[in-house]
Amino acid sequence: MCVPEERPQSESFEELALPLFDRLYNFAQWLTQDRTEAEDLVQETYAKALKGFSSFQQGSNFRAWMYRILRNTFLTSRTGLQSAATVPLDIDGQGESPVPAVMETPENILLRRSDQQLVQEALGRLPVPYREVLLLCEFEEMSYQEISATLSIPIGTVMSRLSRARRALRDIVQEIQGN
Amino acid sequence: MACKDWTGKLDAYFDGELTADDARAVQAHLRGCSSCAAESLSKLQQKLAVRAAGQRYAPDPAFRARIAKSIAAPKPSAWKRYWLPALATAAVLLMVGALLLTINRERRGEQQLISELADLHVATLASANPVDVVSTDRHTVKPWFAGRIPFTFNLPELQDSPFTLVGGRVSYLHQSPGAELVYRVRQHQISVFVFQEKDLRNVSATGSALNSLSFQVRSWTHNGLRYFAIGDASDQDMDKLTELLKAVG
Numbered sequence: 407m408c409v410p411e412e413r414p415q416s417e418s419f420e421e422l423a424l425p426l427f428d429r430l431y432n433f434a435q436w437l438t439q440d441r442t443e444a445e446d447l448v449q450e451t452y453a454k455a456l457k458g459f460s461s462f463q464q465g466s467n468f469r470a471w472m473y474r475i476l477r478n479t480f481l482t483s484r485t486g487l488q489s490a491a492t493v494p495l496d497i498d499g500q501g502e503s504p505v506p507a508v509m510e511t512p513e514n515i516l517l518r519r520s521d522q523q524l525v526q527e528a529l530g531r532l533p534v535p536y537r538e539v540l541l542l543c544e545f546e547e548m549s550y551q552e553i554s555a556t557l558s559i560p561i562g563t564v565m566s567r568l569s570r571a572r573r574a575l576r577d578i579v580q581e582i583q584g585n
Numbered sequence: 586m587a588c589k590d591w592t593g594k595l596d597a598y599f600d601g602e603l604t605a606d607d608a609r610a611v612q613a614h615l616r617g618c619s620s621c622a623a624e625s626l627s628k629l630q631q632k633l634a635v636r637a638a639g640q641r642y643a644p645d646p647a648f649r650a651r652i653a654k655s656i657a658a659p660k661p662s663a664w665k666r667y668w669l670p671a672l673a674t675a676a677v678l679l680m681v682g683a684l685l686l687t688i689n690r691e692r693r694g695e696q697q698l699i700s701e702l703a704d705l706h707v708a709t710l711a712s713a714n715p716v717d718v719v720s721t722d723r724h725t726v727k728p729w730f731a732g733r734i735p736f737t738f739n740l741p742e743l744q745d746s747p748f749t750l751v752g753g754r755v756s757y758l759h760q761s762p763g764a765e766l767v768y769r770v771r772q773h774q775i776s777v778f779v780f781q782e783k784d785l786r787n788v789s790a791t792g793s794a795l796n797s798l799s800f801q802v803r804s805w806t807h808n809g810l811r812y813f814a815i816g817d818a819s820d821q822d823m824d825k826l827t828e829l830l831k832a833v834g
Contacts, residue, residue: 545639
């Protein structure tokens with residue numbers, strides 16, 4: 407019997423969802439910044455996903471589906487609503503493309519792997535929409551297409567938001583370093 | 586293209602979202618533009634730094650176990666998982682075994698019967714008095730059997746055929762009486778045995794053309810009687826005689 411190259415229909419929710427657990431949890435705590443809330447968020451995500459698994463379209467992107475459930479659950483949570491209230495309204499700009507960052511000389515570039523703590527602090531300070539898009543792109547290594555599906559925004563918005571998020575992160579890093 | 590436009594493409598370049606042609610164009614520009622090269626290095630470093638920083642929180646093992654348990658697919662019980670398939674397999678094997686045994690027994694029974702008939706036929710050929718009623722006339726032979734065997738049967742008219750009726754005798758198979766008719770076609774002799782079907786019940790009534798020890802054998806049933814034609818005549822002659830006998834039943 408030959409196994410289809412795509413995901414076989416018979417694969418259970420458990421087989422698909424459990425390998426994502428550690429990363430989903432990590433993402434949840436990045437969003438909530440709190441262990442208990444992250445656990446609640448992950449638990450609710452898995453419960454919702456298990457319930458809705460029958461309506462999940464076989465062959466479509468399961469990972470993006472799971473992240474979307476987690477993120478939507480977060481947005482309706484208390485912390486999520488609070489974070490939305492603090493996000494600047496022009497998070498994606500008003501159709502204007504972001505201005506490229508000020509050119510830096512190589513001596514000013516301090517973002518290295520050894521600066522992990524610094525970057526983590528900066529990421530934590532970013533508004534949630536920037537934080538999540540950066541994590542999905544850099545850490546989860548999702549394609550623009552996947553990010554678009556996860557965040558339910560057009561690919562053009564994915565690109566502009568990423569660009570702004572990167573610039574904002576750089577600004578925060580410089581700000582932390584300046585202090 | 587201005588450097589501003591190139592730096593706008595750097596994100597997509599490092600994110601692996603540019604087409605191969607666009608990526609080559611970006612690479613070519615970076616080789617010749619030091620400010621864009623510095624910018625791209627900065628972007629790449631930031632990208633790698635975020636990738637490394639992204640892994641920050643690990644779930645509690647107990648929490649992980651709780652979730653795993655909550656989404657675990659219900660495992661079929663040991664009864665369903667092991668015993669049911671095993672029982673089903675055993676049942677199928679038993680049925681196949683019984684079937685094979687039956688088929689084998691029937692085949693063996695049939696072979697045995699044919700062998701016995703072949704023996705009777707050979708004994709008739711070897712006998713100094715092969716038949717008890719010597720007559721080519723069916724109207725003599727048929728009545729002769731009346732009172733000697735517990736059934737009656739019809740014999741065909743042979744006038745326009747190559748067959749000659751030699752005569753008949755009472756024969757026994759499995760302790761049951763039956764008729765043996767001896768026919769001649771050219772120099773070959775054919776014995777036709779007629780027995781009651783009920784006496785041969787343990788023997789399948791299938792085989793229409795069977796061979797035993799190079800004898801030609803034909804077998805058929807009609808009106809509760811089982812007919813066997815056995816001899817060393819040709820296929821065609823055997824079939825022709827069979828047809829004649831079947832026609833009158």
